[in-house]
Amino acid sequence: MILVIGFGFLAVYLLMLNANSGEKNNAFVRKIKDPKLKVLHMFEFPDKTFEFSPGSGSKIKLNRYADKLNLYEIDYGLTKLDTIxxxxxxxxxxxxxxxxxxxxxxxxxxxxxxxxxxxxxxTQSEVLKLTSFTFDRFKAISPHTIIARGRYPHGKNDNRSITKISITDSVKLEKEYVLPNLANGIFANEGHLYYDRENARVFYMYYYRGEFLSLDTNLNLLYKSKTIDTVLTADITTKVKTDVKENKRVIMQTKPPKVVNAFITADKNQIYIRSRLKADNDTELKFADNSVIDTYDSTTGKYRNSFYLPRYRGIKVSDFQVKGDTLLAIYGKYLVKYSMDEH
Structure with a gap:
């Protein structure tokens, strides 16, 4: 039996924030636009472990790594943080x-x-069990259905899938979209799962190669899109190590992988991807002082333009969302609300 070991979610999360991707020549250029960002409000969280949760409504929903049991929410005026x-x-x-x-x-x-x-x-709660299938992150597409990032054994390695799961009186795997079987399997297919509730679209963005997928809620592939960079394959190396105590062979990464794109979000007809790669027309100073956001048409996946999201109090953005002419960004323990020109 072979056990596959990665750096874990937290390690990947920290890697996305801190990886140095400022190569001098990546053989692509960006079309830069100025969104005319203006700070409207700021809120200071009690710690640096908050991220946006996909839940919609009259308040902003948040996860907190320091509190794995609960959710949080804050009003759009950023005045009061409440625990759900x-x-x-x-x-x-x-x-x-x-x-x-x-x-x-x-x-x-x-x-x-x-x-x-x-x-x-x-006041009603129920617990159901799914033991035949392993998954981690998921997005709710209805009160009774989720889209999940699955994991399953494939030969000597593990692989990823995107899976639709119904949760009614029982749990049922409705459909599975299997990601390509690559040499480094689960490592090469690690990525960010996002659900665009407004347009009922599922997006999956690979961390280590420049590509993202668009699927409908039945997991029919609408398109595969190449991001503006030139990276086609994940730069990952692995080795097999024997765990004598557990009597298992373990597949491990020999070095931290190079992050190409860090995360994805969408609003209206546009996709926003935070890139970790410097374009040839990004100056060293601009790239160091800002996070680069590349935008794509959500219907076709075609590149539109890019903009710079500046540091806040010296910190680069760790998560963001766009709502019309408003951009919400998390910088460490700071939540900042910007006005912006619609892209």
């Missing part, structure tokens, strides 16, 4: 290292790597 307390029945293993959470309308959905699935709406 989630009560876990005894059948759900809340001591799991990672608990993945999302909220759709008034329904909260939580999962862990033990296959526990919690569906909670108001």
């Amino acid at each position: 307390v989630i009560r876990y029945p005894i059948l759900f293993n809340s001591k799991a290292v990672n608990i993945y959470k999302d909220i759709f309308q008034s329904t909260v959905l939580c999962t862990n790597l033990y296959g526990d699935i919690l569906k909670s709406s108001g």
Whole structure:
């Protein structure tokens, strides 16, 4: 049996923030536009472990790594942070290292790597079990359906899939979109899963090669799109090590992978991707002082233009969302709301 070991979610997260990708010549150029960003409001979180949660509504939904059990929300004026307390029945293993959470309308959905699935709406909660399939991050597309980033054994390696799972009286795997079987399997296919609720589109962006996918909610592929960079394959090397104690062979990465694109979000008819690569027309100073956001047409996947998102108090952005003429960005423990010209 071969166990596949990566650097873990937290390591990948930190790598995306800190990797040095400022090569002098990457053989592509950007079409830079100025979104005329203006700071409207700022809120200081109690720590640096917050990220946006996909939940929509009258308030901004947030996850917090320092509190794996609950969700958070804040008003769009950034005045008051509230905790959305989630009560876990005894059948759900809340001591799991990672608990993945999302909220759709008034329904909260939580999962862990033990296959526990919690569906909670108001005073009613139920726990279901899925033991035949492993997945981690997911997005709720309805109160009863999720799209998840799956993991399954493939030969001597593991691989990734995007999977539709229905959660009613039982749990059912509705459909699976299998990512390409590459030499470094699960490592080469690591990526960011995003659901565009407004347009009912699923996006999957690879971290280590310049490509993203667009699928409908039945996981039919709408298109594959190449990002503006020239990276076609993931720069990943692995080795097999024997774990004598566990009597297993373990596949490990021999060095941290090079991040090409860090994360993806969408609004209206546009996709926003934070690139980690310097274009030939990005000056060293501009690239060092800003994060570069590349935009694409969400219908076709074609590149449109790019803009610079500046540091805030010396910190580069760790997560962001766009809502019309508003951009929300997290910099460490600071949440900043900008006005911007629509792109």
